[in-house]
Amino acid sequence: MKDEANIRGGFDGTLVPGNRPALLVIDFQRGFTEAAVSPLASDCSSAIAATNRLIAAMRGLGPVIFTIVGYSANMADIGCWKQKCGALTTLERGTAACELDPRLDYAAQTDLILHKTQASAFFGTPLANILASSGCDMLVVAGATTSGCVRASVVDAMQYGFPPFVAHDCVADRSEAQHASNLIDMASKYGEVVSSEAMLKTLADIGAAQSVN
Template sequence: MSTDPQQTAPGVIDDETRARYAAAGFGGPSPLGERPALLIIDVQYRTTGTVRAPFDEAVKEYTTSCGDVAWDAVDNIARLLEVFRERGWPVLYPHVAPKRAYDAGQLGAKVPGIMEIDAHGYEFVEEVAPTAEDILVPKRQPSAFFGTSLTSYLVDRKVDSVVVTGCTTSGCVRASVVDAFSYNFAVAVPSDAVYDRSPVVHEANLFDMAQKYAEVSSTDEVIAALRTLR
C-alpha cells in the first residue's frame, strides 16, 4: 500500500501544487506495521443523520451532519471493522461526549450547533457500533489524543500503526492523524472511509495528510494490505 499523489484529491489539487510537493520530496511511503488498531472517530448520528439523506436535508436534523457522504463512508468502515474483528485487532472509538454548558469554550463559540445535540445524536451509528470488547475514548477536543487515554491504550496493546476512519476529514480525523504521526505511529487513512461536509475541503486535507503524515488510499487497498499481515 502506498500513497499515489496523482490519485489523492484529483479534482482539487492543481498540477503546480503537486509538482512543488514532489520537488520538495514530500509524500514518502509509511507502510503499516504488524500490530494495527482501528480508530472510528465520531461516527455518531449527529454526524451522519439518522437516515441517508443529501446534505441540505441532513442538516435540518443535525447541523453537524455531513449528509449522504457520511453513510457512504460508514459502508466502508463496516468492511474494515469486519477485518479487524476477524483478526482480533484492537478497535477504538474516540467520540465527542455529550456537551454540557461548561463545555462551550472555543469549540462552542466556533461551532454553536454542537451545543444543541440531543441524546440520540450522540449514539453510535448502529452499522458500526462498538461491542463489549472495543474501547470507548470520550474526548472534548478534535484530536482523539488530546486529554484522553488513547495513547496509553495503544501502548498497552503494543500497537504500532493506526487506521483512522470517521469524521470530519478536516477536523477530528486530521487532528488525530497529526497527533498519531507525532507519537510515531504509522498512519493509514482510507479516503473513502472518512467524510466531511465539503468535497473540496475533504480532498484538500486528504492530499495534505498524504504528503506529510499518512498513507492515503482506498478502503480496498487498506484491506488488501491488512490481509498480508500475520
C-alpha cells in the same frame, strides 16, 4: 494523491504498514451522520458501509476504537469551540447526537468507545497509552470529518509515533472541497491515504503473518 509541490519540497517518503494494527473510527455518531439530529451532519452512508468492512477485517488483529465527541449539558467543557461553531452545542452527552450511528458494526464485548471534547482523538484521552500497551505499530483511520477531527487525529498519530493510514472512502466531510484538499494534505505530510480495498489486502496479509507466527 500526493501534492507535486510537497514532493519537490522533500515530502516524498512512504510509511510502511506494521504488524499490529489498530482501527480508529472517529465520530461516526448520529450528530454527524443524521441531518435530523444536528446541522453538523452530512451523508456518511457509503463511508460507514466501507468502514464496516474494515471493522470485520480487523477482528482478531488489533483494537477497534470508536470516538464520540460531546459536551456536558451546561457546555462548561466546550471551551472556545462555542465561539467558532455554535452548532457544536447540539452535541450534548446523553442525547441522540452523541450515540454511535446504529449502522456501525460496534461490538460492546470487544470494542472501545472513547469520549472526547476536542478535535484530535488523542487530546485529553488515553488513546496513546492504549495503542502503546497493545503494541500497535500502525493506525488505520476512518470517520468524520476529514478536514476536522480526522485530520487532527492523523497529525497527532504521526507525532505520537503511530503511523496513520487513512482509508479515503471511509472518511466523510460536509465540504467536498475540504474533503479532497485535506486528503491531499494528509497524504503529502502526515500519513498514507489508501483505498479501503487496498487496506483490506494489507490487513489480510497481516493476519496471514500473525497466524504463521
